[in-house]
Amino acid sequence: MSKILIRGARVLGGEPQDVLITDETITAVGTDLTVSSAEGAQVIEAGGQVLLPGLVDLHTHLREPGREDSETVLTGTQAAASGGYTAVFAMANTFPVADTAGVVEQVYRLGREHGYCDVQPIGAVTVGLEGKKLAELGAMHESAAGVTVFSDDGKCVHDAVIMRRALEYVKAFGGVVAQHAQEPRLTEGAQMNEGIVSAELGLGGWPAVAEESIIARDVLLAEHVGSRVHICHLSTAGSVEIVRWAKSRGIDVTAEVTPHHLLLTDEMVRTYNPVYKVNPPLRTERDVMALREALADGTIDIVATDHAPHPHEDKDCEWAAAAMGMVGLETALSVVQRTMVETGLLDWAGVADRMSVKPAQIGGAAGHGRPISAGEPANLTLLDSAYRGEVDPAGFASRSRNTPYEGRELPGRVTHTFLRGRATVVDGKLA
Numbered sequence: 569m570s571k572i573l574i575r576g577a578r579v580l581g582g583e584p585q586d587v588l589i590t591d592e593t594i595t596a597v598g599t600d601l602t603v604s605s606a607e608g609a610q611v612i613e614a615g616g617q618v619l620l621p622g623l624v625d626l627h628t629h630l631r632e633p634g635r636e637d638s639e640t641v642l643t644g645t646q647a648a649a650s651g652g653y654t655a656v657f658a659m660a661n662t663f664p665v666a667d668t669a670g671v672v673e674q675v676y677r678l679g680r681e682h683g684y685c686d687v688q689p690i691g692a693v694t695v696g697l698e699g700k701k702l703a704e705l706g707a708m709h710e711s712a713a714g715v716t717v718f719s720d721d722g723k724c725v726h727d728a729v730i731m732r733r734a735l736e737y738v739k740a741f742g743g744v745v746a747q748h749a750q751e752p753r754l755t756e757g758a759q760m761n762e763g764i765v766s767a768e769l770g771l772g773g774w775p776a777v778a779e780e781s782i783i784a785r786d787v788l789l790a791e792h793v794g795s796r797v798h799i800c801h802l803s804t805a806g807s808v809e810i811v812r813w814a815k816s817r818g819i820d821v822t823a824e825v826t827p828h829h830l831l832l833t834d835e836m837v838r839t840y841n842p843v844y845k846v847n848p849p850l851r852t853e854r855d856v857m858a859l860r861e862a863l864a865d866g867t868i869d870i871v872a873t874d875h876a877p878h879p880h881e882d883k884d885c886e887w888a889a890a891a892m893g894m895v896g897l898e899t900a901l902s903v904v905q906r907t908m909v910e911t912g913l914l915d916w917a918g919v920a921d922r923m924s925v926k927p928a929q930i931g932g933a934a935g936h937g938r939p940i941s942a943g944e945p946a947n948l949t950l951l952d953s954a955y956r957g958e959v960d961p962a963g964f965a966s967r968s969r970n971t972p973y974e975g976r977e978l979p980g981r982v983t984h985t986f987l988r989g990r991a992t993v994v995d996g997k998l999a
Contacts, residue, residue, distance in 0.1 A: 571609035572989065573601065577619035577950060579940050581916030584616055589946040592988040596942055614950060617983060620920045622654025622685075622947035624927040624936050625897065626746070626824060627721070627800060627872035630656070630687070632678060633671070634663025639877040639967050641678040641687060644897070646965035647875070649684035649992040651897040652949035652982040655928065655936045656685055656875075660692040661722040667692035667703035669711035676713035684992045685985075688933060691715040693734050693745060697723050702730065705737050716932045719746035721800055722847075724782060726752050731786060735795035744796040744822075744930065747786050749807070750848065754778035759888065761834040761849040769837065771887070774849045776804040783807050787814035787821050798930060799823040801874050803848040805858035812867045822930050824872035825859050827903035828894055832856075832972060842883050842890030843972050846876075863922060864913040870927045873900045877968030895966050899959060901951060902978035909953075910979065916953075935988070946989040955981040965998060 572589040579585050579597065588596040588606055596606075630644040639647075641658075648656050658675055660666035666675060672689040679687025691708040695701045697720045708715040718738060725731045725747060734745050755778045760766050762773025783799055787810065790797040799811065802823045814821045828846065833853050836844040844850060862868040876893025883890055904923065908914040914922070928937025935945040958977050961969040985993040992999050 570989070571606065573606045573609040573611045574614050574619065574950065575611055576616060577614035578616055579619045580920055581618050587619065587940065589986065589989045592946055594940065594942055594944050594946050597940060612984060618916050618951045618953050619940060620652070620916065620949045620951060621924040621937055621940060622949050622985065622987065623652045623901065623923045624931070624933055625653050625656045625873050625875070626717070626870060626927040626931050628656040628658055628875045628897065629661065629877065630658045630675070631662065631877060633674060637879045641675065642682040643965060643967040644875070644877070645679065645682070645684040645687060646998055647895070647897040649985045649987070650965045650982065650998065651899070652901050652951065652985055653897060654685045654947040654985065654987050655688065655933045657688045657690050657717055657931050659721045660690050660719060661697060665692050665696050666690070667695050669704060669707040672708050672713040672715055673711050684998070685987055686933065686936070688931060689713045689715055690717045690719050690746070693718045693720045693725050694730060699723065699725055699727055699730060702733055702737065705734070705743070709741050709743060716743045717746055718743060719748065719800065721746065721748045724748050724750040724752060728785060728789065732789050732793060735789055735793040735797065739793060739795040744798050746798040746800050747782065748800050749779045749782035749786070751778040751781050760837045761851050763834060763852060765834045765837060771837070776806050776851070779804055779848055780806040780810055783810050787811070787819050790821060791817065791819045796820045801826050801829065801848055801872070802859070802868060803829050803851050803855065805855050808858050808862040808867055812862070815867065822869040823867070824870045825863055825868045826874045827871060827896055827900045828972060829859055830856065830863070830907040831903050836972070840887050842885065842887050843894065843970055845887060845890050845892050846894050847892040860907060860911070860913055863908065869922070870930065871900065871904055871923050872927065873897050877966055878970050879968065883970045893970065895964070895968050895971050898964055898966065899971065899973050899978060901982065902980040905953060905980040906978055946986050948986040949982060950984040952981045952983050953979065955979065957981065
């Protein structure tokens, strides 16, 4: 029997308490736990650090199989644990695509064997992400991986008939389709957000309506079918209004926002630094403020990283040739602290809800996003919220370094992460 006593932690940002972990389970929470109950325990002096349920990311790119030069299940989950995550959902745009039971089971096994957190594969909606034919949705769900979330992320399921059929199919077993909302014809040749900055720089514009039109179509399809739809990386003020309207009608829609869309704007593109090239693109200050307010009021349900690692050569090139995407697992909690907690929009209980409880519920991650109370699984994150420091990607656990925050000061540092009572991060370092 192993015991760990976390002493003086601010559970969900509240008053300091002690938390006792025995093997895989939280066995006591309170002030001044008796010596007898904690006898023989390893003691961690939290000193008022914030204790949260382990974070859950519904949108991670682990790249394995096929692009191990960017990331592997091992390095990606090490990055996740470093950022306070105890579970991640791995997107399907691997090589080969995760569109069969065999591939999702491979990713699932890699997570079981090498993961520093739980890995739940996301299955492709269509074969090869080509948008022409439904993938093996039922077989992936019935596989050992037990897939419940399906997405062609990186590409949009643009055919309305295919999207309708996917929603009908997953409804039978309570699954959800996570849509990458990007109308392909409206974004041909697009390089950045369409607006004043794109006009001044002479770069092809990516209009907000390309996202908003797909979301509008898909919430109506979900209503018609009576199924669940999840909107990936929502990025515009108009998209917020559509989701808000859909929820007011009782449509079963959820939505996510990335940390970078809560902080960065298209003004960053004036540097022509490809680290700011991402899909969907960085939007305007008005959009950023709308996203923050929507996350605070619950219109946007969760924060998801869209962790998108790339090798150095795919980003160290001219803007037009650069790959789209940013790494985000190791900085997500800091960005949320900066944009949501320090602005007064969310308290730590709200952060736990948006980054652990609700993503676990949407994806069906059993044992995650649970209350910090006796009898619950010991999936926990301890955060030094008083910390301030510059982001140095050289210290990342991720195999890739394409972060937009290099050299930027951000608050907060994960000191400990526990996966079912086992420390995966200790004193800010991988265990």
